[in-house]
Amino acid sequence: MTRDPVDPELAEIADAHGVATSFLDGTRTERQIDAAVVRNVLDLLEIDVAGPQARRIALADVREKAARGTPPPTIGMRSDRARTVASRGRLTASDGTAADREWTSDVDGELPAGLEPGRYLLETDAGRSAVVVAPPALPDPPRTWGWMLQLYALHSRRSWGIGDLGDLTDLVRNAHGAGAVLLNPLHAITPVPPVQPSPYTPSSRRYTTPLALRVTDLPAYADADAGTRAEVDALRPETAGDRIGHDRVWAAKRSALEALWRSAGRPDGDPDPDLAAFATFCALAERHGGRWSLWPEGLRRPDGSGVAAARAELAPRIAFHAWVQRQAQAQLAGVRAAARDAGMPVGVIHDLAVGCDPEGADAWMLQDVLALGATVGAPPDAFNQRGQTWGLPPWRPDRLADTGYAAFGDMTRALLGHADGLRIDHVMGLWRLWWVPSGETADRGTYVHYDAEAMLAVLLLEAHRADALVVGEDLGTVLPEVREDMAERNLLGSTVLWFSRDPDPATGGDDGPLRPPSRWPERSVATISTHDLPTATGFLRGEHVRVRAALGLLDDPDAEAVKAAAERDELVALLVDEGLLDPADSGDVDTVVVALHALLASAPSRLVLASLYDVLDEDRQPNLPGTVDEYPNWRLPLPVGLEEALADDRVRRVAEVLARRTGPDATS
DSSP states (O other): OOSSOOOHHHHHHHHHTTBOSEEEOTTSOEEEOOHHHHHHHHHHTTOOOSSHHHHHHHHHHHHHHHHHTOOOSEEEEETTSOEEEEEEEEEEEOSTTTGGGTOEEEEEEEEOTTOOSEEEEEEETTEEEEEEEEOSSOOOOOOEEEEEEOGGGOOOSSSOSSOOHHHHHHHHHTSTTOSEEEEOOOEEOOSSSSOOOOTTSOSEEEEEOGGGOOGGGSHHHHHSOHHHHHHHHTTOOOOBTTBOOHHHHHHHHHHHHHHHHHHTTOOOOOOOHHHHHHHHHHHHHHHHOSOGGGSOGGGSSTTOTTHHHHHHHTHHHHHHHHHHHHHHHHHHHHHHHHHHHTTOSSEEEEEEOSOOOTTSHHHHHSGGGBOTTEEEEEOOOSSOTTOEEOSOOOBOHHHHHHTTTHHHHHHHHHHHTTOSEEEETTGGGGTEEEEEETTSOGGGOEEEEOOHHHHHHHHHHHHHHHTOEEEEOOOSSOOHHHHHHHHHHTOBEEEEGGGOBOOOTTTOSSOSSBOOGGGSOSSEEEESOOTTSOOHHHHHHTHHHHHHHHTTOOSOHHHHHHHHHHHHHHHHHHHHHTTSOOGGGTTOHHHHHHHHHHHHHTSOOSEEEEEHHHHTTOOSOSOOTTOSTTTTTTOOOOSSOHHHHHHOHHHHHHHHHHHHHSSTTOOO
């Protein structure tokens, strides 16, 4: 029972600011939010409801704005639909859309259909609004297959203890006919130890991790004198055991990059203001440590009183970090060019993490549009009875709107500048996110809603301009309107074999029998697993039960083992029923894995992806939720090198079955 119920006035204030006072859980049961939680989240949005007088002022403000019919500060719309604005005004192109013509138009209560996709400025008596016009939908991508990779896990005779963009280029050129490659996030790290191994807790989502650079492919290496090249070569680290040593790798690459930068004449270039700000953060982190909240007061904001002097003092280091980013951008462009040269119909798809490190570069640079007093997470559910907190600050929807969604647009534009597609982790975050105030447990949070029309308009506009596809990770409990909006705009969803089940006839829940892939949605990306789930061989051997039992993560390991065995038998039976596996071969893991990929490719999904972890007989999954240091999350290399993987007969067999069953000439 709610100890502190939300009264109607508080509910009205909360609703006006997108703060939920109740929600439907995974069983479609309505859950009420405690009033104290609602007040805490409103406080994070700087809405004072602490006392009766403050509440009266907040309520009056909400009602006054509603009565005035003030248009929102940013309006998102589709080019094929008009949008009511309830006032007269003037619409002006505000970017390259039609600026060459100095395009303007009078508006009388409605933004017309037929506007060219782009950004506009609406000026009315009630104020000014940014208008973002997106195409109605993205084009249908071609049906094809590809590889999904944790890039850091690749390793070759030329890489330095971690997978790099040189390895990726080699794979793209020798991908056995794959039409796409989906990567883990390649977002930037904070360049001081300890280096965060998780690609989903980045320092910056706009910039690129220098760990991915192939140092010896840089023009500066080719142009360096023999002594400098020998110095760089001597720094090359090897993989130690079966763990990737991020700190050791970065120490070596940093030293090598510094030597090459010096050899190239210490170029400083002319970085744009945003890159200069990022490079300034990197230089300050080297001087003061990786947590900017502990820096001297005058350095805790990009416009702080001490930043200008620090920039002058640290100019060489700022120039160095800006140079490193330019090298990363050039190598990313090279990967994309290699994919096109290889004839990939889709190409390289990058991944966008749901948030950023609260002590990282983005949080320092964008603190005015982030809610640093909260973390993104998930409410309690059947799988996580205490809920989840991910340690990532959410966007502030009000500040995004006030700034025309500039930060979100800049980020997506930067990522799509070197990608053929973008996967959005936790895509429901475009509609709503579960906010947990700092210091609270996950059950003491609530949903904060975003203007999905505006968020989608920005995303689709940038994807349209980049001619890129968009994939939304829509697993788990997802609002029906999320999948409806995604389908209408032709964003691909995510379909995972382990989760694709029909409703249970007894309970109506989504835990019935496995759904044959022939009935999977067409507008989706089909995979066997994800980075947070068992690999194919790990599932077949029960490794996911063994490791969780060993770490004390299971209440009843024996019952879980029985359940896992039943699920394995169910999966094998489906393969047999579909004519993809001879029962006599059900004990041969390699044969079962090939059959699983044939099953995957029998789905009508536009994109079918295979993981090298699955094909190369790796039992351990990349990330084990619920663990930090107890398990080597994000530190597991592939069991064989890239050269061996590309020549492996298992890789060839999987590629052949996927190619045979996808594309315009697919056969069963």
